[in-house]
Amino acid sequence: MTPDLSSFLARLDQEIRARADWGKVADYIPELARIDPAQFGIAVCLADGSLHQAGDAQKRFSIQSISKVFSLACVLGRIGEQIWTRVGREPSGSRFDSILLLEQEKGRPRNPFINAGAIVTTDELLTGRSPRDALSEIIAFLSAAAGDSDIHIDKHVAASEAATGFRNIALANYLKSFGNLKHPVDHVLGTYFHQCAIEMTCVQLARVGRCIAGLPGAPQMMTPAKARRLNALMMSCGHYDASGDFAFHVGLPGKSGVGGGILLIAPGRASIAIWSPGLNGYGNSQMGSHAAERLAQHMEWSVF
Numbered sequence: 001m002t003p004d005l006s007s008f009l010a011r012l013d014q015e016i017r018a019r020a021d022w023g024k025v026a027d028y029i030p031e032l033a034r035i036d037p038a039q040f041g042i043a044v045c046l047a048d049g050s051l052h053q054a055g056d057a058q059k060r061f062s063i064q065s066i067s068k069v070f071s072l073a074c075v076l077g078r079i080g081e082q083i084w085t086r087v088g089r090e091p092s093g094s095r096f097d098s099i100l101l102l103e104q105e106k107g108r109p110r111n112p113f114i115n116a117g118a119i120v121t122t123d124e125l126l127t128g129r130s131p132r133d134a135l136s137e138i139i140a141f142l143s144a145a146a147g148d149s150d151i152h153i154d155k156h157v158a159a160s161e162a163a164t165g166f167r168n169i170a171l172a173n174y175l176k177s178f179g180n181l182k183h184p185v186d187h188v189l190g191t192y193f194h195q196c197a198i199e200m201t202c203v204q205l206a207r208v209g210r211c212i213a214g215l216p217g218a219p220q221m222m223t224p225a226k227a228r229r230l231n232a233l234m235m236s237c238g239h240y241d242a243s244g245d246f247a248f249h250v251g252l253p254g255k256s257g258v259g260g261g262i263l264l265i266a267p268g269r270a271s272i273a274i275w276s277p278g279l280n281g282y283g284n285s286q287m288g289s290h291a292a293e294r295l296a297q298h299m300e301w302s303v304f
């Protein structure tokens with residue numbers, strides 16, 4: 001199976017590069033709007049310890065909302081189940097930056113992967129810590145999980161989002177009005193924009209995902225019970241209002257980001273990172289979603 005995977009990834013890379021429907025880069029963050037959408041990379045870590053990659057798998061990209069999985073992992077490690085008093089665990093069925101349900105549900109975001117929920121998670125991470133220390137905690141988590149200390153924040157992307165992040169500013173203020181934000185809005189958002197601006201390669205991200213996939217030999221970053229819960233949330237909420245469709249077509253837990261990355265988990269079998277910066281109408285990587293479906297079908301990796 002191992003040699004077959006490498007040649008499959010090479011074929012998939014060629015097939016995707018021959019297509020023209022890359023989607024559209026996220027233009028509401030000016031620094032991301034400048035990126036060429038016609039790029040594709042994929043890296044897969046298997047349970048036997050092998051790593052397979054193709055295309056732009058070693059190019060750094062902005063992980064954006066994929067960081068929400070790691071801030072949640074840090075918070076779960078710190079305060080455990082208490083976080084669920086402040087944020088729910090249900091799919092929202094609305095866009096990642098929607099404010100609609102927040103009024104109806106009195107300031108308790110539906111889940112930790114929509115922006116409002118992630119802003120609450122980041123607020124929790126700031127308890128007893130400065131923004132700098134909270135960010136260091138996330139970077140330390142990623143470095144230890146990847147076994148690679150060359151993971152950084154792109155300050156230009158963070159500044160670019162801070163200058164134009166009017167929806168997140170609205171969401172954070174709205175959360176504050178309901179008493180569901182403990183720290184000053186600018187501290188929480190400053191931390192949130194910087195965590196989203198962490199840049200990684202597919203190879204680094206796939207190596208981090210080994211801990212969530214529970215692969216043998218992965219660094220022990222969380223208990224198996226916590227990993228199961230992260231997988232459940234990624235399956236039900238990881239692709240926002242396209243989560244049902246992603247589960248239908250791919251059948252694996254995944255988390256997307258507007259930088260065009262997808263972290264995909266085949267529990268016990270593989271950790272996969274895919275990057276292609278052109279997005280579909282839901283804000284998820286267009287070619288990344290396609291590649292996830294092709295890979296899962298080829299390897300018969302559905303959890304169903």
Ligand code: DON
Nearest residue numbers: 064065096196256257258283
């Ligand atoms: O808060 C935002 O809008 C971005 N920093 C992250 C959004 C995101 O990645 C949604 N993903 N598909």
